[in-house]
Amino acid sequence: MTDKNIGFIGLGVMGQSMAGHILAAGFNVRVYNRTKQKADALVDQGAVWCDSVADLAASSDVIITMVGYPADVEEVFIGPDGILENSAAGSLVIDMTTSDPALAEKLWQDGRQNDIGVLDAPVSGGDIGARNASLSIMVGGSPDDFHRALPIFKTMGTNIVHQGKAGNGQHTKMANQIAIASTMISVCESISYAKRAGLDPETVLKSIGKGAAASWSLNNLGPKMIQGDDAPGFFIRHFVKDMGIALSAAESMGMKTPGLDLACSLYKQMEDQGAGLKGTQALFHLFS
Incomplete structure (x- = not known):
């Protein structure tokens, strides 16, 4: 099947860029968002506005x-x-939201009953990855549906991996978020330590950002922490949501996650202080 008509629902910080890349690749893109104004730029570029999800x-x-x-x-x-x-019948639906693995499995089953393919394909890379079309895309669902979607995925990402059955994309994203959660605490502590020691944090990053301590969070969000830039590439409130899903999934598997527990508690503290719409790097304020 040649898929030329692509519908995109959700034009937030990342969705706008992702839909824009699909449009630029020559697909016919239809868009819907709760706030219509967020679709204006894409419509100006040739996307078609739809008045409803249906x-x-x-x-x-x-x-x-x-x-x-x-x-x-x-x-x-x-x-x-x-x-x-x-x-x-014969349509393909791809949920790229970070969501519940159990829900992803349910939607796949519901889709089968209507002869509709469903993939769960959450992403990592934040607003930078979305803008640069360099997202990591973690995909759960049937191999045939994955290969059908691959030309579309390639417009948005560079690291695209089929993780297996429905729900596995979301489980992989949970593993990703667990790794990031503790790393963010370490990055905050590291930069705070450098400042307390009288070092120039930006100069410190030139050394540790190329060594064994290097990470995406250190090299991309560390500079924002130093500059006091809290602009969201990924909202704190959404990270709290993701960690809550991961904690629930881990508990259902009888697994202890002390690092995730600590990170979630600190980010909830930020959210309770009204910082839910700030970027995840704003956690640094608890350490500075």
């Missing part, structure tokens, strides 16, 4: 969702106005 689903070969929370995923997928009720 309209978008009915006119698209492939539908991509990039929304906020598992409840938002359920809202756009399920019900008389949702994707699964309004997509044609």
Whole structure:
């Protein structure tokens, strides 16, 4: 099947760039977002606005969702106005939201009943990766659906891996978030230590950012911490959501996650202080 009509739902910090890359690659892109103004730039570039999820689903070969929370995923997928009720048989739906692995499995099963393919394909790389089309994309679902979606994935990312059955994309993203959670604490402590020791933190990064301590968080968010730049590439409130999903999944597997527990508690403290819409690097304020 040649998929030319791509529907994209969710035009937030990352979704706008992702949809823009698909449009630039020559696909016919239909867009929907709760706040219509966020679609204006894409419509100016040639995307077609749809007034509802149902309209978008009915006119698209492939539908991509990039929304906020598992409840938002359920809202756009399920019900008389949702994707699964309004997509044609043979359509493919790709949820790129970071969401619950169990929900991903359920939606895959629901899709099968309607002859609709469903992939869970969360991403990592933040706003920088979305803008540069260099996202890591972790995909769960059938191999045939994965290969069908690959030309679309390649417009948005460079590290695209099929992780296996439905739900495995989300489980992989949870592993990613667990690794980031403790790393963010370490980056904050490291830069705070450098400042307390009277060092120039930017000069310190030139050394440790190239050695064994190097990480994406250190090299991309460390400079923002030093500069006091709290602009969101990824919202604190969404990171708290992700960590909550990971904690719940880990608990269901009988697994202890002390590093994740600590990181989640610190980020919840930031959220309680009204910093939910700041970038995750704002955690540094607890250490500075």
